[in-house]
Amino acid sequence: MKIVHNKALIFIMLLCSFRVYAQQGTISGKIVDAQTGEELIGATVQVESISVGTVTDISGNYQLQLDPGTYTLTVSYISYANQKIEGVQVNAGKNQNIDVALKEENTELQEVVVTAQAIRDNDVALLQIQKNALAVQDGISAKEIQQLGSSNAAESIKQVTGASVEEGKYVVLRGLGDRYTISQLNGVTLPSTDPYRNSTSLDLVPSDVVENIVTVKTYTPDQPGNFTGGKVDITTKSLPEEFFFNFGLSTTYNTQSSMINDFITDGAKGDLDALGYDDGTRAIPDVVLENRNELANPNRLERLGRNPANEAEREILNNTSRAFTTPFLAEETSTPLNFGANLSTGNRVKLFGKNLGYSVGLSYDRSYSYYGDGQYGIFFDGGVDQLVREQTFGVRDGSKNTQVGAFASASYQLSSNNELTLSYLYNHNNAENVRISGGIWRSVTAPYFEDRSTTFEERELSNIQLRGNHSLQNLAKIKLEWTLGYVQSSQDEPDVRLLGFTTNEANRQGIFGLNQSEIGFLPSHFSRSLDDEQYNGQLDITIPITQKKDNQIKAGFSYSNKTRDFTENIFSMIQQVGISINPDFTTFAEAGEDDDLSDFFALENFGVVNTPESTGTGLYGFGNYYQDQTRGTNIYTGKELIMGAYAMAAYNITDKIKLIAGLRVESTDFSAQPKEGASGSIKTTDLLPAVNAIYKINDNSNIRVAASQTLARPNLREIAPFASFSGIAYPITLGNPDLDRTLVQNYDLRYEIYPKPGDIFAVSVYYKNFQNPIVLQLTPGTSSTEIRPVNVASGRVAGAEVEFRKSLGFISPALENLRFSINGSIIDSEAERTEQELAVIKNADRPNLKGTRPFQGQSPYIINTSLFYNITPLAWDNSLSFNIWGERLAFATPALDPDVYEQPRPILNFTSSKKLGDHYTVGFKASNLLNPNFQKTYDFNGEPIYESYTTGRSFSVSISYGIN
Numbered sequence: 020m021k022i023v024h025n026k027a028l029i030f031i032m033l034l035c036s037f038r039v040y041a042q043q044g045t046i047s048g049k050i051v052d053a054q055t056g057e058e059l060i061g062a063t064v065q066v067e068s069i070s071v072g073t074v075t076d077i078s079g080n081y082q083l084q085l086d087p088g089t090y091t092l093t094v095s096y097i098s099y100a101n102q103k104i105e106g107v108q109v110n111a112g113k114n115q116n117i118d119v120a121l122k123e124e125n126t127e128l129q130e131v132v133v134t135a136q137a138i139r140d141n142d143v144a145l146l147q148i149q150k151n152a153l154a155v156q157d158g159i160s161a162k163e164i165q166q167l168g169s170s171n172a173a174e175s176i177k178q179v180t181g182a183s184v185e186e187g188k189y190v191v192l193r194g195l196g197d198r199y200t201i202s203q204l205n206g207v208t209l210p211s212t213d214p215y216r217n218s219t220s221l222d223l224v225p226s227d228v229v230e231n232i233v234t235v236k237t238y239t240p241d242q243p244g245n246f247t248g249g250k251v252d253i254t255t256k257s258l259p260e261e262f263f264f265n266f267g268l269s270t271t272y273n274t275q276s277s278m279i280n281d282f283i284t285d286g287a288k289g290d291l292d293a294l295g296y297d298d299g300t301r302a303i304p305d306v307v308l309e310n311r312n313e314l315a316n317p318n319r320l321e322r323l324g325r326n327p328a329n330e331a332e333r334e335i336l337n338n339t340s341r342a343f344t345t346p347f348l349a350e351e352t353s354t355p356l357n358f359g360a361n362l363s364t365g366n367r368v369k370l371f372g373k374n375l376g377y378s379v380g381l382s383y384d385r386s387y388s389y390y391g392d393g394q395y396g397i398f399f400d401g402g403v404d405q406l407v408r409e410q411t412f413g414v415r416d417g418s419k420n421t422q423v424g425a426f427a428s429a430s431y432q433l434s435s436n437n438e439l440t441l442s443y444l445y446n447h448n449n450a451e452n453v454r455i456s457g458g459i460w461r462s463v464t465a466p467y468f469e470d471r472s473t474t475f476e477e478r479e480l481s482n483i484q485l486r487g488n489h490s491l492q493n494l495a496k497i498k499l500e501w502t503l504g505y506v507q508s509s510q511d512e513p514d515v516r517l518l519g520f521t522t523n524e525a526n527r528q529g530i531f532g533l534n535q536s537e538i539g540f541l542p543s544h545f546s547r548s549l550d551d552e553q554y555n556g557q558l559d560i561t562i563p564i565t566q567k568k569d570n571q572i573k574a575g576f577s578y579s580n581k582t583r584d585f586t587e588n589i590f591s592m593i594q595q596v597g598i599s600i601n602p603d604f605t606t607f608a609e610a611g612e613d614d615d616l617s618d619f620f621a622l623e624n625f626g627v628v629n630t631p632e633s634t635g636t637g638l639y640g641f642g643n644y645y646q647d648q649t650r651g652t653n654i655y656t657g658k659e660l661i662m663g664a665y666a667m668a669a670y671n672i673t674d675k676i677k678l679i680a681g682l683r684v685e686s687t688d689f690s691a692q693p694k695e696g697a698s699g700s701i702k703t704t705d706l707l708p709a710v711n712a713i714y715k716i717n718d719n720s721n722i723r724v725a726a727s728q729t730l731a732r733p734n735l736r737e738i739a740p741f742a743s744f745s746g747i748a749y750p751i752t753l754g755n756p757d758l759d760r761t762l763v764q765n766y767d768l769r770y771e772i773y774p775k776p777g778d779i780f781a782v783s784v785y786y787k788n789f790q791n792p793i794v795l796q797l798t799p800g801t802s803s804t805e806i807r808p809v810n811v812a813s814g815r816v817a818g819a820e821v822e823f824r825k826s827l828g829f830i831s832p833a834l835e836n837l838r839f840s841i842n843g844s845i846i847d848s849e850a851e852r853t854e855q856e857l858a859v860i861k862n863a864d865r866p867n868l869k870g871t872r873p874f875q876g877q878s879p880y881i882i883n884t885s886l887f888y889n890i891t892p893l894a895w896d897n898s899l900s901f902n903i904w905g906e907r908l909a910f911a912t913p914a915l916d917p918d919v920y921e922q923p924r925p926i927l928n929f930t931s932s933k934k935l936g937d938h939y940t941v942g943f944k945a946s947n948l949l950n951p952n953f954q955k956t957y958d959f960n961g962e963p964i965y966e967s968y969t970t971g972r973s974f975s976v977s978i979s980y981g982i983n
Contacts, residue, residue, distance in 0.1 A: 044109040046117055047082040047260035050075050050094060053120035054718075057569070060436060060490050062096040062121070076374070077438045077490050082260055082367070087111045100124045114261040114983070153669055153679045153711060155237040155723055155769050155783065157822065157842075190221055192234060193785070193818060193844065195248035195876060198793065199731050199763075203252040204444065205484060206500075208243055210508050210553055210581065221251070230254045236783075237711060237767045238727040240665035240681035241559060241573055244707045246729045247763045247787065255442060258376035258430040262366040267979030269942075271357035274950070275971030276389035276417075282354045283389075283417040283453045285473050286346035287514070293385075295421030295449030301475055301514035303546050303588060304342035307645070310335050314647040317593060325638040327631055333639060337626035340644040343590070347518045347542055347620050349417075349453040349473065357386040357973075363426075374432040382424040389417045393968035395456055395749075398957055399799035400915040403865070406959055409799060410748055412458035412470070416968065419451040436490040444482040451475050460748060463537045465521030470748040473516040481507045498561040506553040506581075515545035519747035531616070533594065538747060542620075543591040543648070545744065553581040553659075564670070569677070574666040583657035583735055587743075589648040651695025653742065657735035660688040667709075679711040687732060687760060691739035699738030699756030705730055720772040731761040733793055737808045750797065750804040759810055762790040774825075781822045789814040792850055794875040797910035797919055806910065814850030814874050836891065841884040848874035852914075859914035872918060875911060878904035894934035901927050909955050909965075917957040919965045924951035942977040 050062040058079025065072035066083065068090060075081045092104040099121040109115060192200045202209045202221060235242065236249040243250075276282065289300035313320055313335055324333035365378030393414030401407040428442040457469040482504065489499040519542075521532040533541065559575040618624075629640025667681020685707060690700040709727035716722065736754060743752040764787065771781035792814040798805045822842040828835035849871040852860075860868045873879075883902040889895070903925040910919040927949050932942040950972050956962040 043084050043086055044111055045082055045084050045114045045261050046090075046092070046107060046109060047080065047114055048117040048119065049079045050081065050096070050119050050121065051079055052099075052569075053122045054569070059096050059099075059121060061492065062094060062099075065093045065095070066090050067093055074435055076432055076435050077488050078258070080258065080260075085109045092117065094119050094121065096121055098124055116260070152235075153713075154235050154239050154242075155725065155767060156233055156235045159232050190251050192236065192249035192251070193816075193820075193846065193881075195816065195874070197876075198733075199248035201243055201246055201250040203250060204482065205254060205442070205486060205502070206252060207484060207502050207504050207555055207557060208579065209482070210480075210506050210551055221253075236785075237723070237725040238707075238709050238729050238765060239679060239711060240667045240683035240707065240709050241575060242683075243577065243661075244663060244683055244685035244705060244730050245732055247731050247761075247765070255426070255428060255444075258374065258432075258438075259365040259367050259378055261983065262364075263378075263981065263983035264364045265979060265981040265983070266362050267360065267977060269359040269975055269977035271359075271386065271973050271975040273357065273387070273971045273973045275969065276387040277354055277356050279389065280353045281351050281391070282387065283349040283415060283455065284352050284419060285451050285453060285475060286348065286350045287344075287475070292451070293421070294383075294423055295447060295477065297475060297477065297511075297513050301345055303513070303544070303590070304339075306342050307339050307590065310339055311647045311649075314339060314590070314645060317644055317646045321641050321644065324627075324641065327637070327639065333627060336641065336644050340626035340642075341622050343544055343645065344622075345473075345514050345516065345544075346617075347471065347473070347516050348617055349455065349471070354387045354389070357384075357975075359384040359386075359977075370431065373434075375429065376431075377427075377429040379427045380425065382422070384420075384422045386420050387418070388420070388970060389415075390968040390970065391415045393966070394964045395966050396964050397799050397804055398917070398959070398963050398965075399912075400917070404960065406917070406957070406963065408459070408461065408963075409804075410458070410460050412456040412468075412748070414968065415455045417453050421449045421451075423447045436492055438488045440484075440486045440488075442482075442484045442486075444480070446480045448478045449476065450478075454746065456746065456748065463521050463534075465523050465532055467522045468538075468748065469520055469522075470746050471516075471518040472746045472749075473514075474512060475514060477509070477511045477513075479507075479509045479511075496563050500559045500561075502555075502557045504553075504555040506551070506555070508551045508553070510547075510549045512545070512547040515547065516542070517545065517744060517747055518542045531619075540648075540747070541592045541594065543589055544645075546588040547586070549583065549585045551581055551583050553579065555579040564668075570670050572666070572668045573681075575664070577661075577663045579659070579661045581657075581659040583655075583659075585653075585655050585657070585736075585739070585741070587649065587653040587741070589650070589653075590645045591648045592643050593646050594643055650742075652693050652740045655691050655693040655739045655741060657691045657739065658689065659735060660686075662686050675715045677713040677715070679709075679713075681709060683707040683709075685730075687730075689732065689735065689738065691735050691754070691756070693740055696740045697756045699740070699754065699758065701732065701738065701758070701760055703760065705762070719774060720770070723767070723769040723771070725765070725767040727765045729763045729765060731763060731793070733758045733760070733808060737793070750806045753805055753807040755808050757810075758793060758808055759791050761792050761810075764788040778825045779822060780825075781820070783820040785816075785818055785820075787816040789816075789850070789874075792874070794850065794911045795909075797912050797916075799912065799916055809853065811853055812851045814848070816846060816848040816874055816877060818844055818846035820844045836889045838887040838889070839885075840887070841882075843883070844878075844881040846877060846879055846881075848877040848879075850874045856914040863915055865915065868915070872911060873908045875908045878907045880905040895931070896933075897929075897931045899927075899929050901925065917959040919955050920958055922952070922954040922956060924953060925949050926951075938980055938982060940979045940981065942975075942979075944973075944975040944977075946973040946975070948972055 050059045050064070051057060052059055059075060060077055060079060062075045063072055064075070064081045064083065066085065071083065071085070073081050073083055087109050090107045090109065092107055093101055094104070095101045100123070102119055102121060104117060104119070107115060107117060190197065190200055190202065231254050233252050234249055235252065238246045287300050289298040291298045307314065317336060320332045320336040323329045324336050361380065361382040363378065363380030365376065367374055367376045369375070393416055395410070395412045395414050396408065397410040398406045398408055425445040426443070428440065430438060430440040432438050452474045454472045455469065457467065459466070460468040484502055484504045486502045487500065491497040491499065519538045521534070556578045557575065559573065562572045564570050564572055624642045626642060626644060627639055628642040631637045631639060634640050663683055663685040665681060665683035667679065669677060669679045671677050684704065686704045688702050690698060692698045707728050707730070709725070711723065711725040714722040738756055738758050739754040740756055741754045765785070767783065767785045769781060769783040771779065773779055790813055791810045793808050794811055796807050796809050798807065820842065824840040825838070826835060827837045827839055850873070851871055857870055881904045885898055885900040888897045903923055905923055906920050908918060909921040912918050926947060929945045929948065930942065932940055934940045947970060950969055952967055952969055954967040955965040957965060
């Protein structure tokens, strides 16, 4: 209940921050260098008519508080041409944002005069930084995120060039898998809350707190070394320009999962389920944990407990057998509409005469997903042009997802050159899932097999950052930036329940069977707990080396130390034939009586089921009980220690050519130590050089060239010998202690042109060479299928990207408010097969099987396009977005078996939002309008299905109230 109390306290603080506006208004914005995009610290912003002014802070920001009226601003900075902005309108209680890019002064350019209308709503800083950045990068601003109707960072990034998103949360850049993409929050790498993934779940970051999202695609030594596909850096809002308060509600109807009566859900119910927290309902019972040593050999307890004299053994077996009360069987229930709520507020105030900015927010989201016609199949090689069907199942799947988030940030300006920011991000994501799969399994004698799994998974992230930003104006204008961070992340599955059984006729008719020799194991309770604790720090020093601000040396140091504790407990049900009753499927369940399934799991069939009197033998009789089958290989501790140091220089060789070069040294010390079995470790130091060159064709266009070496690491889960079950008939995920890290050589060439603010045209080509890339290998089998990460010798990726963003006003003035954006990538890739695979292919005389396959996770094409229509006088914003990626390798298989590919699925979304008056905004969003199949197929004639399902179309309405 501590969590609930903390949230209530935050809510009270939010309400206390609400205040009544004064009658003045404000002008605020950012002043940057037009050439470099860097902030100008100490630039003067003057209101001529009343002799009021201010200077920009360490971030280049300024703010003026003025009475309502129309003003002319003069912006000046030493060695730059002054800029006058006429017609700046100030309204009571409102903020007018005016960003300015100053050009260096020369004989022809001493002053520029523009009107406020001409530069209003211009993302000057983001566009200028993108144009003049040292590396190739793209970005999306908070304004565009709002127009797209995105609720989190993962949804927002779909429209960035070369970006796609897997499973609604894991970002993929340039078509590469998530292991090759870094996710950062304010320049510090975020950990993953999923042990099976390298990249962070970006759905954990709500869009309300995002200032902008930038993707960097070419490496410079000030970036982390595990930079291959690229980096995503989410910048959160820190110092608000004015008081704001926002409260929003939304509801969503999904055509497959909303307002249905046959949704399948977990039969266990806890008091905190509505918030996504387990209150202990699903925890392993204390009596089981206290007696787990005895349960390692429960046959002994059963044998001794039959004797009336051995009460202690009998009580242990009886109590532990009846302690598990969470049901194996799902319930059918009805579903409501999806629901979301968010609340945020912030302000800028004076503390000891200095600016203090703060913002806080809360969010809650609950959604349901369901499909009843899914498919799943396992096939393997049966000879030339033949496949053996091992499994084909129909699948029902129901998930309830609940997300609770909180964000708080405070920035304090010690002076115009020094700023401190303390931020906290919390997110708790719960997925309650039930999956029922039934059909043919060739390896079991019965004609029909059914697999059931029930999961209650909690992922949690707590991230605290303290950041400092200092400009040492009196010491050669050195810039000092540092970050200290502490992260706790966890993934808990308190009670995963797995059940498999057979019937002697199709469609679950006939007598049920539970034969362990065929199925593999009996009904089981799994409990998994993963806890990560991470400390990180980063220091960057930038030193100008000439009068030109963008000639500089940059050096720094980074430190990340993560520790992990992972535990899995397994308690499997053991069947016993009772003396006067028989709780065994083969005789207990009669043909066609579905209710016998629940009867079988009734508590009266567990533990002591017969007395000495009822048996007539003078002995007690036992029904079902549990055995502790926990494996030492599935309990491990892990360590990730990464330290890096770098030095680099950026220098303008001529007015047209800039060179950026440097070296990063990064050490890796990974280890995963299981309680039993072989440990995995990687300990090495890598030199990671990089060279970037920029040829400035004119003020609006560049040619960029880059070459670098980077790396990719496996995660701790992958080097631990842990075997994870997600279903009795589903693949077992294995670790590989022998994995090595991957080295990557990167080469990039890009031409970019920025015709005017808001417009861009860019063409890029790139090539990547991989040494020891890691692929996920699917090994079909009769008793069990396995998924395991392995290194292959080499791989390569070559691609081209095009990005185009432009207002259509050049066609007709009537189209001025219509903005079009499209970006696309074409990619060719290959990775070598293992030596063992090549030998098998040669011996089998299969000339049609090549020695290479596409790089895993690599799409051959990616297309993102958006159309924005903004009717400014009506405060009405609309957008239509479409994205699709090409067929990509999901799982490699050994030698002769066909690989599994994830098939393209086009996504079409529409959003519309309309402001009503000064404070209210209503919105509508239609998502996944094409409702494509989420499908994985085997690379074989006819493409048999590995997995297939649909998610349904979603229609959302929202209303929000805001003061800003």
